[in-house]
Amino acid sequence: MSVLIVGAGPTGLTLACELLRRGIPVRLIDSREKRGSFSKALGIQARTLEHFAQMGIVDEFLKRGLKGKGVAVHWGNKELHFDLDPLETRFPFLLVLPQMDTEEILLTHFEKMGGRIEWKSTLVDLLEKEGKREAHIQLPTGERVVDHSSWIVGCDGAHSSIRHLLNLSFSGYPFPELFLLADIEGDIASSLKTYAHFFLSRKGFCAAIPLPQFQQYRLILPDVPKEEQNLLKVLEERECSDKMQIRTIHWLSSFQIQRRMTKTLRVGNVFLAGDAAHIHSPAGGQGMNTGIQDAFNLAWKLAWVIRGKAFTSLLDTYEKERIPIAKAVLRGTSRATSLITFSQKWSPLLLFSFFKLMLLSKTVRGKVSNQLSQLAIHYKKSRRAPDAPLENGKRVHDYLTDGKYLLLLFTENTPFLTKMRKRYGDILEIVLTHDPEARKIYKAEVYELVCIRPDGYIGYQASKGALLGCEQYLKSIFKT
């Protein structure tokens, strides 16, 4: 049984890597000629970095990216700093890396595992046969072939053909304002080199995000008319031309933000993930991260169902878990965009006061940091498993790299464990610990156990009396 993945953007590539490392045959097609060469999504959030660590590729990201520490807000001669910490993670920063590099790292990883992208191959139709959809693909030669993969995943971006062919609505609306984006080389008048800079004035807003390349920045300016492409003039109008010196403009583009999502992520044997299912404002750098995390959520479930180990009902949880996340991301990013565009027109002081409030209140700062970094993401029945030290020198997250469940027991060896090892050995890693800090972090009593899913969320947590409950939990997912 194989999986056809349509679209080799960050979402499709992550899914392809995660399926392939679990031994699932993957066919990955993309209508483009080759890998993307635009900087597009820049921000890789802490939660995504944790997933890249699980995939074994985080070091390459850290080597190439820039560790953004926080935000500096400028209002006249005043400057406020908002640090992203305190974050309870190994990666307490926003990693800035152009999307083309993210795609390159994922593609190299995919190819190292023996994967290959079929470029210039386009999904052109999706026809029903014996209760399942089959994909019709146009090859680079112009020939049309039918693909017989058992599962199809549409990671084909905002204009998704799969979504159209399934007749799924993509409800929402466009924001009226156009945004101007530019990648530039130059200097910012601030000593805070690894911070995103927000310049506020009565004439408008401008954000400058530092890029990993020395003295390069992404500028984002909301509400710039389409016909206005003179960046220097817009910067002067917004009273920030004295705050930055531009030597070269590498790339300039204007775009309209949309807020849209599908009601469902699955129709029979076809799934949707990433921008194909949800698009929104780039405020806060959430889009690409949400797509990568869709892929991470789906991969292990699909792999175990294909291998015949798990019941197909496990796949129902993909939509149940990810739809509320997409809704929350749409809500949060729309609010942030409205706040910026509204304040720009009516009251930049309001925006400045908002940032000041964030800076002064540790609680608000912590909450915003956790939301933006996506560490606060939790599902109805599962919350993120925190990292914690263990007495053997390892940490809990070190055990989440082999794609298995992790059973963390704050107890001694018991006959129950021998039974669990025998029954679930190939899907479960068992670790015994008495580490008091780990217990504190997990808010666990002695004898408690925590069952952590392969995507790093807690599936089940209970005390000694409920060891059987854990077995029941696994029995509800896996055939034994």
Ligand SMILES: Cc1cc2nc3c(=O)[nH]c(=O)nc-3n(C[C@H](O)[C@H](O)[C@H](O)COP(=O)(O)OP(=O)(O)OC[C@H]3O[C@@H](n4cnc5c(N)ncnc54)[C@H](O)[C@@H]3O)c2cc1C
């Ligand atoms: C200017 C800009 C700035 C952005 N900034 C940020 C940011 O700071 N942070 C952030 O998180 N997000 C940002 N985003 C959004 C981010 O780029 C997207 O969320 C991300 O690319 C989505 O990844 P994806 O893999 O789901 O889809 P895509 O990257 O769109 O990939 C879809 C792929 O599917 C292929 N395809 C489409 N149709 C077919 C077909 N019929 N057959 C075969 N292949 C097909 C396409 O060729 C494409 O390669 C930005 C986007 C833009 C445009």
